[in-house]
Each structure stands twice: as structure tokens, then as C-alpha cells.
Amino acid sequence: MQVKKKLVSESALENQVYQVFPGDLNPNNTLFGGHVMALMDSVAYTIATMHSGNVCVTACVDHINFIKPARLGDKILISGSVNRSWKTSLEVGIKVCKQNIKGGEIEQILKAYLVFVAIDQDGMPVEVPELVSQSEEEHKRFMSAELRREKRNSRRKRD
Numbered sequence: 663m664q665v666k667k668k669l670v671s672e673s674a675l676e677n678q679v680y681q682v683f684p685g686d687l688n689p690n691n692t693l694f695g696g697h698v699m700a701l702m703d704s705v706a707y708t709i710a711t712m713h714s715g716n717v718c719v720t721a722c723v724d725h726i727n728f729i730k731p732a733r734l735g736d737k738i739l740i741s742g743s744v745n746r747s748w749k750t751s752l753e754v755g756i757k758v759c760k761q762n763i764k765g766g767e768i769e770q771i772l773k774a775y776l777v778f779v780a781i782d783q784d785g786m787p788v789e790v791p792e793l794v795s796q797s798e799e800e801h802k803r804f805m806s807a808e809l810r811r812e813k814r815n816s817r818r819k820r821d
């Protein structure tokens with residue numbers, strides 16, 4: 663039986679570590695943006711499936727901001743959690759940070775919001791558990807996710 667409600671903490675992931683190798687770089691010798699996006703999507707996907715209990719597909723990635731570059735040998739730390747769920751979709755917020763090889767300051771390099779839709783074996787959207795926000799921070803994210811959904815929906819209607 664599908665669980666009806668889940669806490670943010672039941673699927674949140676903190677500081678998933680990846681190290682920048684030579685094959686991850688662009689011609690500017692910084693971490694290739696497409697590679698960071700794949701890492702981010704993969705962590706966000708794991709969070710979405712832990713919350714939904716089903717296979718999910720990425721429906722939309724928005725508000726993706728590359729803040730700073732990462733370099734060879736940097737440690738990449740990826741954290742994220744579900745901000746809100748609706749009927750069959752949910753929004754995951756992702757933060758990506760870097761730390762140099764000497765263990766220096768941890769700096770944010772990217773943030774993004776991804777929407778996933780849970781699907782059944784026929785690829786049809788299925789219901790996801792309601793998200794229970796507990797802390798003030800979780801509640802703020804819960805509220806702002808609804809505003810982003812409204813903007814996304816009006817953008818989709820326009821396109």
C-alpha cells in the first residue's frame with residue numbers, strides 16, 4: 663500500500679561526495695557544466711524515488727544557476743531535499759558546493775530546482791505521498807515551491 667505522507671528527512675541527502683577528475687573538465691579547465699547537471703540530476707532523482715517509492719522521470723529543471731567554477735581535484739558536495747509534492751509530481755531543491763583538495767572553505771557553485779513525475783510500469787503518472795514540512799526552513803521551501811509551480815504552469819500554457 664502506498665504511504666500517504668512522508669517527512670522531508672525521509673528522502674533528503676546531504677553532502678554526496680564526488681571528486682573532479684581530468685575527464686570532467688571543459689576547455690577552460692573548469693568542471694564541465696553538463697557534467698555537474700548530470701550529477702545533480704542523479705542525486706535529485708534518488709531523492710525523488712525515495713520520496714515517491716516509484717520510478718520517476720525528470721519533467722523540468724528550472725532556476726539553474728552556475729555561481730562559481732570548480733577545478734581539477736575539487737571535492738563536489740551535493741545536497742538536496744523534496745520541497746513540495748503535488749498529485750503525481752514533486753519538486754527537489756539541489757545545492758552543489760565545492761571544496762579544494764586541501765580542505766579549504768566550502769563554497770556553493772550551483773543551485774537548481776527539478777520537477778519529477780512518478781510513473782507506473784506503463785509510464786503513466788501515479789500519485790506521490792504528501793510532503794510534511796516540519797522546520798521553519800522546510801516550511802519556507804514548501805511555500806516558495808508552490809509559487810514556482812504557478813510560474814511553471816503559466817509558462818507551459820504560453821509555450
Ligand SMILES: CC(C)(COP(=O)(O)OP(=O)(O)OC[C@H]1O[C@@H](n2cnc3c(N)ncnc32)[C@H](O)[C@@H]1OP(=O)(O)O)[C@@H](O)C(=O)NCCC(=O)NCCS
Nearest residue numbers: 718719720721722748749750751752777779781787814818
Ligand atoms: C513527465 C510526463 C510523464 C508527464 O506526462 P503527462 O501526460 O504530460 O502528464 P500530466 O499532464 O497528466 O501531468 C502529470 C504531472 O506532471 C506535471 N508536469 C508535466 N509536465 C511538466 C513540466 N514540464 N514541468 C513541471 N511539471 C510537469 C503536471 O503538473 C502533473 O503534476 P501533478 O499531478 O502533481 O499536478 C511526460 O511529459 C514525460 O514522460 N516526459 C518525458 C520525461 C523524460 O523523458 N525525462 C527525461 C529522462 S528521465
